[in-house]
């Protein structure tokens with residue numbers, strides 16, 4: 001259950017408590033005919049798993065998480081957002097080559113990531129990643145942090161990522177060098 005959905009639900013409850021109760025009483029079996037075409041539940045979160053997920057160790061600022069998303073369902077699944085208690089904000093990023101100098105720039109990926117039906121999508125250094133924009137606490141090597149993945153149908157699932165040292169790659173996943181201009185705008 002995503003935080004934002006819960007927040008909306010709470011507001012709705014405050015504003016229309018009586019109306020909601022009336023609706024429940026009038027239509028107690030409204031959802032019982034929900035029969036998906038797939039044998040698996042229609043919720044994206046029930047079809048997606050993640051493996052080999054990890055996140056770069058960092059003391060503060062930014063970090064990035066990687067791993068392989070697997071879709072066991074008959075339909076493509078769209079990852080549209082992510083969150084973690086370790087970061088004030090998590091964004092889905094892609095890395096693109098700058099036309100000018102060939103420098104790599106990362107930026108929020110428009111529309112999120114699509115995981116093909118019965119397929120997988122790998123987030124890896126140099127490619128797409130989950131960007132932890134503003135760490136609330138240090139990510140220490142060997143510890144773990146939860147990451148909640150939110151899909152286009154509003155369903156979500158939470159995975160646990162291992163914190164690892166990572167020094168490779170040309171991309172700057174933490175503001176340790178320069179002024180972080182590589183992060184684009």
Ligand SMILES: [Cu+2]
Nearest residue numbers: 093106107131
């Ligand atoms: Cu990034």
